[in-house]
Amino acid sequence: MNAPVTVQTPIYLDYLSTTPVDPRVVEAMKQCLSTEGIFGNPASRSHVFGWKAEEAVENARNQVAEMINADPREIVWTSGATESDNLAIKGVAHFYHKKGKHIVTSKIEHKAVLDTCRQLEREGYEVTYLDPNENGLTTPEMVQDALRDDTILVSIMHANNEIGVVNDVAGIGEACRNAGVLLHVDAAQGAGKVPLDMEHMKIDLLSMSAHKMYGPKGIGALYVRRKPRVRLEAQMHGGGHERGMRSGTLATHQLVGFGEAARIAREGMSAEAERLAALRHRFWAAIEDMPEVYINGDREQRLPGALNVSFAFVEGESLIMSLRDLAISSGSACTSASLEPSYVLRALGLNDEMAHSSLRFSFGRFTTEAEVDHAAQCVRHAVEKLRELSPLWDMYQDGVDLNTIEWATH
Amino acid sequence: MAYSDKVIDHYENPRNVGKMDEADENVGTGMVGAPACGDVMRLQIQVSDDGIIEDAKFKTYGCGSAIASSSLLTEWVKGRNLDEAAAIKNTEIAQELSLPPVKIHCSVLAEDAIKAAVKNYRDKRDS
Numbered sequence A: 001m002n003a004p005v006t007v008q009t010p011i012y013l014d015y016l017s018t019t020p021v022d023p024r025v026v027e028a029m030k031q032c033l034s035t036e037g038i039f040g041n042p043a044s045r046s047h048v049f050g051w052k053a054e055e056a057v058e059n060a061r062n063q064v065a066e067m068i069n070a071d072p073r074e075i076v077w078t079s080g081a082t083e084s085d086n087l088a089i090k091g092v093a094h095f096y097h098k099k100g101k102h103i104v105t106s107k108i109e110h111k112a113v114l115d116t117c118r119q120l121e122r123e124g125y126e127v128t129y130l131d132p133n134e135n136g137l138t139t140p141e142m143v144q145d146a147l148r149d150d151t152i153l154v155s156i157m158h159a160n161n162e163i164g165v166v167n168d169v170a171g172i173g174e175a176c177r178n179a180g181v182l183l184h185v186d187a188a189q190g191a192g193k194v195p196l197d198m199e200h201m202k203i204d205l206l207s208m209s210a211h212k213m214y215g216p217k218g219i220g221a222l223y224v225r226r227k228p229r230v231r232l233e234a235q236m237h238g239g240g241h242e243r244g245m246r247s248g249t250l251a252t253h254q255l256v257g258f259g260e261a262a263r264i265a266r267e268g269m270s271a272e273a274e275r276l277a278a279l280r281h282r283f284w285a286a287i288e289d290m291p292e293v294y295i296n297g298d299r300e301q302r303l304p305g306a307l308n309v310s311f312a313f314v315e316g317e318s319l320i321m322s323l324r325d326l327a328i329s330s331g332s333a334c335t336s337a338s339l340e341p342s343y344v345l346r347a348l349g350l351n352d353e354m355a356h357s358s359l360r361f362s363f364g365r366f367t368t369e370a371e372v373d374h375a376a377q378c379v380r381h382a383v384e385k386l387r388e389l390s391p392l393w394d395m396y397q398d399g400v401d402l403n404t405i406e407w408a409t410h
Numbered sequence B: 001m002a003y004s005d006k007v008i009d010h011y012e013n014p015r016n017v018g019k020m021d022e023a024d025e026n027v028g029t030g031m032v033g034a035p036a037c038g039d040v041m042r043l044q045i046q047v048s049d050d051g052i053i054e055d056a057k058f059k060t061y062g063c064g065s066a067i068a069s070s071s072l073l074t075e076w077v078k079g080r081n082l083d084e085a086a087a088i089k090n091t092e093i094a095q096e097l098s099l100p101p102v103k104i105h106c107s108v109l110a111e112d113a114i115k116a117a118v119k120n121y122r123d124k125r126d127s
């Protein structure tokens, strides 16, 4: 028998929320955080401190561009995917408003996209929110059917942050390009994990975030296509940095970190994807024999390291409380005042109860097999314990159909 | 979110988990809440002929605070008469467990559950 492997707890299984910074990235960043290092303003043209900083920033730009097979001149630095989404959507809407005022997106986009669209609605734009299919995917056909003569922009995410499914953004790009409509893709979750190729995919704008791919927080980028040229109205005005699209002194250390993270991600992408998919399968194999346990979202078309699971008849928050060894997130927002189940899971057609009973597990670069095994054991144990406590589990076992009961909703 | 020690204690060692025979005329059952809202409590009391609660059982689907509220309630109602049990206020439960404002509804649900169980027992007796 093998000696039992001890794991350190809590185990971090929330890589979709954010990732730790890779030590190699930290090293690169350190070079920009000392008086001897690259501390200059990349916009300073009159001395070597500025030149060195500019060189570091442009090197990072090349690295990020290379990760998505784009031209470095197509990369605009931002503070993260939230800003990239805002710049892309508002920037296009404001620039092209004379062409039309209709935008197409989906109901399960990140709030950075949804709330931006809401703002544009207040400004007089019209937005169509597509329902994904029951696997959480928004297909090229759905997008095509929603396009109108006055549609100026489609914004569909690459990988979903809650359920981890990956859309066919290449196919959606074809549909948009054929119709002469711009496509923005929020790739905060997919970039660096799943191949993206701007030369071959007809994506016009693409949002990225460093902290989802082992880079630092507070830095991101927006890819803006040059051929055919996409125009944006700036949202941040000032010194005219980033070709006028986003003013503000560039954060050299952050950008250098993002660049290094992009390099590491690109070089190790296929091996890492394979390793993470194996961990995900291992985890699922260890829990799938439990009754009434379901994967949310498409089983194949997904991020290699992400799994969202509903455990019927137990409530997500109490499940998390039982899983103190695990750092994970729940599909229900019971801690918020609203007690609202996840809008993403609801849009997939899950009832409130199943949405309340779901957990998101996301594995990443530093997750080990021993951690996955321990996590699966903890989950089994907690679910069994809570089902013993659950009146709904009792009723289910007695053959009562919970849908036939008239609950007093409060 | 941080839970109080008492919530954690009840959550980890829930008291009086179980199920009684609903059909028994000495048993009152209160089931409140809804799965869609994220919490359902089933509280059952066994009442002696002179109206004293001799035993109580619960099962709860819900967050840690909901589980703790119902577990605590089963401890409190044992030995009380029906009027005393039905007079338990959610604020007492919330205070005992140091529930934060967003979890007050859990204690409200517990109060509803004991009231419903007492009513169920009385309705059975009256019919």
Ligand SMILES: Cc1ncc(COP(=O)(O)O)c(C=O)c1O
Pocket: A017, A079, A080, A081, A082, A083, A110, A112, A157, A159, A160, A161, A186, A187, A188, A189, A208, A209, A210, A211, A218, A219, A220
């Ligand atoms: C899909 C998606 N879009 C946007 C964001 C926001 O990214 P950032 O934290 O870089 O602003 C996130 C991260 O939470 C995300 O998952």
